[in-house]
Amino acid sequence: KQEVTQIPAALSVPEGENLVLNCSFTDSAIYNLQWFRQDPGKGLTSLLLIQSSQREQTSGRLNASLDKSSGRSTLYIAASQPGDSATYLCAVRSNDYKLSFGAGTTVTVRA
Amino acid sequence: DGGITQSPKYLFRKEGQNVTLSCEQNLNHDAMYWYRQDPGQGLRLIYYSQIVNDFQKGDIAEGYSVSREKKESFPLTVTSAQKNPTAFYLCATWGQGALASYEQYFGPGTRLTVT
Numbered sequence: 001k002q003e004v005t006q007i008p009a010a011l012s013v014p015e016g017e018n019l020v021l022n023c024s025f026t027d028s029a030i031y032n033l034q035w036f037r038q039d040p041g042k043g044l045t046s047l048l049l050i051q052s053s054q055r056e057q058t059s060g061r062l063n064a065s066l067d068k069s070s071g072r073s074t075l076y077i078a079a080s081q082p083g084d085s086a087t088y089l090c091a092v093r094s095n096d097y098k099l100s101f102g103a104g105t106t107v108t109v110r111a
Numbered sequence: 112d113g114g115i116t117q118s119p120k121y122l123f124r125k126e127g128q129n130v131t132l133s134c135e136q137n138l139n140h141d142a143m144y145w146y147r148q149d150p151g152q153g154l155r156l157i158y159y160s161q162i163v164n165d166f167q168k169g170d171i172a173e174g175y176s177v178s179r180e181k182k183e184s185f186p187l188t189v190t191s192a193q194k195n196p197t198a199f200y201l202c203a204t205w206g207q208g209a210l211a212s213y214e215q216y217f218g219p220g221t222r223l224t225v226t
Binding site for chain 2: 004009032034036041042043044045046049051089091093097098099100101102103104
């Protein structure tokens, strides 16, 4: 069974600092990996999707890398802003099309 | 929230009552999912449906039931057999997005409180 871990569970940084969020998974036979953002009491918004054949994806200030062999993905957010405060979840889709989620990293960006 | 609606946003029920959560999508996606989210935990899969009139149990299906009579709709019933029903429930679809890749889309969620 795929296990997904996100460390740390919470992170607080001053505005302008770069954010580094980690996601690890136990089974490298994945279909793709998605990073989501969740605001309190809301649904999940997809940020980036990395296919199993890709090494990274970029969107604006966001960059996500994927290393299947080591079972790791990292989400980088450059020049953080208070509006980036949210919970970030990593989800891994296995080849049986089931999605496994990490518990998330809650980010607070201090103005 | 991209074409997936869940209603109501907040739902309150007395213990022992069944309750049905609505999920409707206009994305034309075949696959639909129900997840449960509890504080400090990742999302857990309750049920999923790959096609109309077919659905499969997820990791925590006990105390829940679903139906998939229409492609657009995948309602979830939380029965009185579910021991800890208070949670945030998220409906999702899986399908092709604007960039032609297949990914998961989520609704805004329903917060169920049972007292």
